[in-house]
Amino acid sequence: MSATLDIRLKRANKVYHEAEVVAGVVVILSKEAVQHQGITLTMEGVVNLQLSSKSVGVFEAFYNSVKPIQLITSNIEVVKPGKVPGGKTEIPFEFPLQVKSNKVLYETYHGVFVNIQYTLRCDMKRSLLAKDLSKTCEFIVHCQPQKAKLQPSPVDFTITPETLQNVRERGSLPKFLIRGHLDATNCVITQPLTGELVVESSEVPIKSIELQLVRVETCGCAEGYARDATEIQNIQIAEGDVCHGLPIPIYMVFPRLFTCPTLETTNFKVEFEVNVVIVLHDDHLITENFPLKLCRV
């Protein structure tokens, strides 16, 4: 008497855009016929915000999490109460991805303090004696391409001991000259971040050069707002004492789910930055920060 419920979306990548139809099948697998009191499908899109314990107190962080923001919710009955025959039953469904007038569908994003998630839930209600069955399946929403034309925004940078801020003892710093450029800080999310970096000179050998992708999440609430920067990923682009004067490529793919087009709403913000981190052999850490603007075209 074990029936399993599954949702299979038609698209392999599970990516949908606004106004599209989420289509798929509900699959019921069972040896015998299953008696039920209706199978329903629920689509839900929620923004979960969480305050970090750094910005507010630990307890507040725990209790005062900001109320989730519903983006979309709708419900349909797939099958009326009755009986599903034994074996494999596939029930097709179609769900329009349509929002109410004033709401916007944000792009799916999995962060630390901000989570934007879309789910499809299938429920099978059953009589009192048997447990209800339920299955949830996440699907991914990509927002519509931005209409505004993307401004190419290359950045050149030069890092020397003099250009650094936040230095404790400037005197102990070894001499170095690192130049480079990012091809764009207005990035298309599907395209990698690219650029080049040249170590022109360095007194102390270089241990490693890394690209650190950082998200900056801001949550607004009654008490004000909390802004936190956390690392998404760290990509090493150079290891060891690299050849001086030879350009090293900067290349980073934006990870899916963990990045989304830069987002600014009344309640929260999701922004991204990249740090070029140079670690010297004497463990000096030199960081150059570049804010990014991600978009989808």
Next chain:
Amino acid sequence: MASVQWHSRVRKYEAEVQYCRSETVPVEFGDYHPLKPITVTDSKSRKSGRKGSTSSSSSSSSSVALDPLTSILDGTDPLSLFAAASASEAPTLSHSASAGELGRKRREKEEEVGTDFEPWSTKRGEILARFTTTEKLSINLFMGSEKSKATSPSSAVSEKVRTRLEELDDLEEGSQREMLNLSQQDYVNRIEELNQSLKEAWASDQKVKALKIVIQCSKLLSDTSVIRFYPSKFVLITDILDTFGRLVYERIWSMCSDPRPLTDSFSVEDVNDTAKETCLNWFFKIASIRELIPRLYVEAAILKCNRFLSKTGIQETLPRLTAMIRGIGDPLVAVYARAYLCRVGMEVAPHLKDSLNKNFFDLLASFRQIHSDSVQNQLVLQRVEIPVYLTLYSPAIHWILQCVSYRAPEALLTEMMERCKKLGNNALLLNSVMWAFRAEFVAARATDFIGMIKDCDEAGFPKHLLFGSLGRSLACADPPENEKLPILNEAWKVITKVRSPQDYINCAEIWVEFTCRHFTKREVNTVLADIIKHMTPDRAFEDAYPQLQSVIKKILAYFHDFSVLFSMERFLPFLDMFQKDSVRVEVCKSIMEVFIKHQQEPTRDPVILNALLYICKTMHDSVNALTLDDERRSLALLINGFIRMVSFGRDFEQQLSFCVEARATFCNLEPVIIQLIHTVNQLAMETRRVMKGNHSRKTAAFVRACAAYSFITIPSLTSIFSRLNLYLLSGQVALANQCLSQADAFLKTAVSILPEVPRTISIEGKLRSSESFLLDFINNFLSTLLVVPDHPEQGVLYLVRGLLNMVQDYTWEDNSDAKIRVYISALPLLAALSQESYLYTVPKVDSNETLYGGDPKFVAEINKLCETLIGQVLDHLKSLGRDEGLRRQSSLAFSLFGCLLAHGDLRNNKLNQLAVNLWNLSHKHGYCETRTSVRTLEYIKHQALQQDMAHLSEMLLRLSLQSRA
């Protein structure tokens, strides 16, 4: 039974021959013969489309035979068809378990790289063998490759949960495992274990774990702590990467198999969304690998999977990965990463030359890194010297250059060379250029190369390696004609200055080929002299036998004229350097093999003879009690080959004295002694031929000397049958040369050693009864005895009697009829002896026919002997009267009957009666073969038609066929 009286039938051989001839039906050619190629004549038109006249001449036996099998099967032999099919399918059959093999096969097929591209697999072994270490290695893994087996069994959690928890432990708490103090073998084993666990993880659907293993392995490549081992480590770990790349590709491939499998030349449109998504997932996962080196290697490993995503994927990825390598600071790590990328690139997209070139140019751009401080520090720390360190680069740079230069236009190669030239201290590159570029290209610029080599910094890459590489190219391709000598001079000037004997010989060995190829013995001699000079001090040659052997091999490959070869003064002194017996013999053998293969004419050149005699003596002297039979045989074969090639023409005496010398030299090898006896016998016959049978006093003495040679040599042989046969043969030769007493001595000795024949002899390691051999020999011997005249001082038929006495005394096997068979076969001889004129005679030797002239006493003597023999046979037949002897009795009786029929005078009533009795005896118990009996009767009927044979028809009536009821 009363004693029978023997009367030989009087034979008129001439008449018989005449009679037989008239009867013979001329054999018609064109008759079926099983050994003749079958020529099918086919009047029907062949079904296969094969054209060609349907030949109707079936008689020609020389025409190219049309095999009926092949013609039926449309010209293709079914076996070769199968073979061809299985050649492509064999891997599938044998490795059907792993789909990987199949995929690889498939991949190989679509490669555009021809067979002229030396594949990685051949380099692999070389690298593993060459770069080894005795230092301790360590593997540092952040993740367990296998579950720890020491989990507490007390826990009640289900197995599934437990493993799940363990996995979490493994992955999260960092089962960081550091294995220290591994020997090289341990290290290799560990890596192999990782390879296995990768496959297991993959098979059990733990894709994440598989990826982790691969990442951890490729991370090991950033570690250069035991730098000498790095090339081998690279080989081992890239094996794992290859496995991984294959697994991923196969998996995605198999996802597209619905509804039908992808073809080899699939396009992106044929790939379904699920497969694309999976593939994309892999790439995203790999793109987020933190460290540079694992990210690079793993992405390179699955480079081929780009085909599932886009048409241009590989084309775009290769340059990006190439550029990415610039981020690797350690030059050695970087160069191997480049080699791997080139390898994968060559495999997946051989047409994308640009990224190969770019790799090379990047390598040049970062070349100065090799001399950077951090590298120097590391070398000091690990106590590795610069020349050793530089050689670590060679395999990778060779490979890169090989990829770059493969079917590359001349202009590109020139450009590459120019670029290399511009870099300071470019010996390493130069070396690889010479290795990897086409030999013709290098050879054409050999003079330039020599100039460049000379300009190189002495402290860096060892120069002898550079010259070695150049020599290797020159061995395959010819430099311009007028530059050859200057090249050799320049090169040798440097080579001769190499101080370490090992380095010297490695280099010299290569250049020997060039020298042999283009120069005469004078130059080769000089080179040999130089090698001897270098290798003799401190017995340096002891460590260089393989190279020295290779020198000899190369010389032998080019100098087939042994008179030239041995006229090189330094050749034999060079041989003297092989002082280890096994190697020495090996070298001698190779020389002899070449001699036997290439020497066409017999020779008498004293230089060749002396040298080869010396070489053969060396081989011979290596034989001792422990030498294996096979080894003895092969040595003897080589020496025999030499002896056969020695000929002094008409100078027979010289030849004989050579044989005397050879006998003294090769006394331990029986086959050689046998060969020598044959040679001497041949010599005697040759003398006879030259003298046309009339020996002068001098030649008579000479042939007697030959006989004496044989006579004193034969006893030294241990094999009894060799001795017997040689005695007989030498006896025949002596007889032919009218040396009666010598012949007599040979035959007498043969008879006298008959009792020594053991009852069993060992043939090819198995004990076999010697009986059949002995019978053969005796029969052969008997037929010779017909022409041997009796010794005047001995009695009549002294040798025949002697032989028969020996036969009588010989301890035959129990239950054997051999003795009786000898008796029966002696009867025809005796019958032949009693004829007035013999069947055959030796020219200029008076046989008994002339000596006795058919004297009745002589005939009576023979008859008496016959009667004794028949008496013996009959006695024996009687003793076989019991059950188990009946079959033998029948067969023997029939033999004797046949003998009587052919040689006895059956007009004599007693003999006639005896014959009839024997016939009946042989048929009494039904053991006789009816077919033989019938044919015998027919023969008698036929004979009866002749003159004087009428009595046979009368006898015929008394012979009845007993049908076997």
